[in-house]
Amino acid sequence: MxxxxxxxxxxxxxxxxxxxxxxxxxxxxxxxxxxxxxxxxxxxxxxxxxxxxxxxxxxxxxxxxxxxxxxxxxxxxxxxxxxxxxxxxxxxxxxxxxxxxxxxxxxxxxxxxxxxxxxxxxxxxxxxxxxxxxxxxxxxxxxxQDISEIEMVSKVSTTKKIVHQPTSKTVVKCVLIDCGVKSSIIDCLVERNCEVIQVPYNTTAKEILDEKPDFVLISNGPGDPELVKDTIETIKQLIGKLPITGICMGNQLLTLALGGKTYKLKFGHRGGNQPVKDLETGKVYMTSQNHGFATDYENIPEGYEVANINLNDNTVEGIHKLVVESENNVKMPVWSVQYHPEAGPGPHDARFLFDRMIEMALKYKN
Structure with a gap:
C-alpha cells in the first residue's frame, strides 16, 4: 500500500x-x-x-x-x-x-x-x-482539534463494574477508578491477593464507599486531566476517608483534586528508560512512562510534598502526604506516581510499589 x-x-x-x-x-x-x-x-x-x-x-x-x-x-x-x-x-x-x-x-x-x-x-x-x-x-x-480540547477518558474507561478475584484468599480490596487502565496494573494487584473492583471513571464517591474498599487506586488514561471533571470531583470527596493512590493520570487527577495545577509537556515522556529519583531515599529507578501532562512543580497542592522527580528534566514524578480528616482526626495517606510501576513494557524496578499499596491498605484496614 x-x-x-x-x-x-x-x-x-x-x-x-x-x-x-x-x-x-x-x-x-x-x-x-x-x-x-x-x-x-x-x-x-x-x-x-x-x-x-x-x-x-x-x-x-x-x-x-x-x-x-x-x-x-x-x-x-x-x-x-x-x-x-x-x-x-x-x-x-x-x-x-x-x-x-x-x-x-x-x-x-x-x-x-x-x-x-x-x-x-x-x-x-x-x-x-x-x-x-x-x-x-x-x-x-x-x-x-488539539488533544487538550478532546475528552478521551470516556472513550476507554469501562462502562460497568468488573470484579477481579485473586486465586488465593483475598487480603485487601481495592476500588480501581478506570480512566483507561492497563491490564498489567490489575494483574500486579491480583497476584498480590488483592480483590480489584474496576469501576467507570465517573463513579461517584458514595458508590465507591459502598463497596467498602481498603484503598482506592486511580489509573492511567489518555488526554488532558483537566477535562476529567467527574473523577476529580469524586477524588475530592474521597480524600481523608480511606487511603488513595494513583498512577500516571491518577497522579495528575489527584494533583487537581487537591488544588494543584497540571500543564502540558513539550513532547512528553514515552518509553522504558526514564530515570526517577525517590527524594526520600535518594534511590534512582529506571521506569516505564507514557504521559504528555505533568504536575506543576510551582503549584504543588498545599501541604503536599514532591516525592519523586525525573532526572532528565526535573519534572514531578510523584506526590504524597498524610491527610487528616477534620471530623474524627483519622489520618489517611494519599500518594501517587507519574510513572508506570507495572512496566508493560519496560523495567520492573518500581514494581515494589504494588507491595507498598497492599501494606498501606493493611495498615489502615478497619
Whole structure:
C-alpha cells in the first residue's frame, strides 16, 4: 500500500502503508522503547495519538494476546522505519488501524523534540495518493482539534463494574477508578491477593464507599486531566476517608483534586528508560512512562510534598502526604506516581510499589 504522514507544520512524509487502509487524525508522539510494540499499541493511554517508534525494527518477535494491555489497539496510527513481520501488519488490520513504514523516524523524532508534539494525519491507501489530494489533507490537519480540547477518558474507561478475584484468599480490596487502565496494573494487584473492583471513571464517591474498599487506586488514561471533571470531583470527596493512590493520570487527577495545577509537556515522556529519583531515599529507578501532562512543580497542592522527580528534566514524578480528616482526626495517606510501576513494557524496578499499596491498605484496614 501507499501511505502519507502529514504534520500540522506542513511537512509531508511519503512511505509505504501497512495495516488497515484508512485515514486517521491524531497527536503525533514518539516512544523510545526498544521492545513492547504490542503493549504500547494496546495501552489505552495512547487514545487520540499516532505513535512513532524510535527503535527501527518493529514486528520481529510477533504478536501474542498475552501481551495485550487491553482488548485491542487504542492508538490512532503507527509510524515505524522497518516492518519485519506479517503478524504486526495483520494485527493492525484486525484492529482497523493504519500504519506507515519506510520513513525516517529519527527525523520525525527530532522534529517533535524541537517543535513539540504535533497534530498529524496518517493515510494509507491501495491507490497512490496524488499531489492534488495533499492540500485537502493538510487542511484536515489544520482543522483538527488539539488533544487538550478532546475528552478521551470516556472513550476507554469501562462502562460497568468488573470484579477481579485473586486465586488465593483475598487480603485487601481495592476500588480501581478506570480512566483507561492497563491490564498489567490489575494483574500486579491480583497476584498480590488483592480483590480489584474496576469501576467507570465517573463513579461517584458514595458508590465507591459502598463497596467498602481498603484503598482506592486511580489509573492511567489518555488526554488532558483537566477535562476529567467527574473523577476529580469524586477524588475530592474521597480524600481523608480511606487511603488513595494513583498512577500516571491518577497522579495528575489527584494533583487537581487537591488544588494543584497540571500543564502540558513539550513532547512528553514515552518509553522504558526514564530515570526517577525517590527524594526520600535518594534511590534512582529506571521506569516505564507514557504521559504528555505533568504536575506543576510551582503549584504543588498545599501541604503536599514532591516525592519523586525525573532526572532528565526535573519534572514531578510523584506526590504524597498524610491527610487528616477534620471530623474524627483519622489520618489517611494519599500518594501517587507519574510513572508506570507495572512496566508493560519496560523495567520492573518500581514494581515494589504494588507491595507498598497492599501494606498501606493493611495498615489502615478497619
Amino acid at each position: 501507499y501511505a502519507v504522514l502529514i504534520l500540522e507544520d506542513g511537512t509531508v512524509i511519503q512511505g509505504k502503508g501497512f495495516g488497515a487502509e484508512s485515514e486517521v487524525l491524531g497527536e503525533l508522539v514518539f516512544n523510545t522503547s526498544m521492545t513492547g510494540y504490542v503493549e504500547v499499541l494496546t495501552d489505552p493511554s495512547y487514545k487520540g495519538q499516532i505513535i512513532t517508534m524510535t527503535y527501527p525494527l518493529e514486528g520481529n518477535y510477533g504478536v501474542k494476546k498475552e501481551w495485550y494491555e487491553s482488548e485491542g489497539i487504542h492508538s490512532e496510527g503507527f509510524v515505524i522505519k522497518d516492518l519485519t513481520s506479517n503478524e504486526l501488519d495483520n494485527f493492525l488490520k484486525e484492529n482497523s488501524i493504519p500504519g506507515i513504514y519506510g520513513v525516517d523516524t529519527r527525523y520525525i523524532t527530532k522534529k517533535i523534540r524541537s517543535k513539540g508534539v504535533l497534530k498529524a494525519l496518517l493515510k494509507s491507501s491501495k491507490t497512490e495518493i496524488k499531489e492534488d489530494e495533499i492540500s485537502n489533507l493538510i487542511q484536515k490537519v489544520n482543522d483538527y
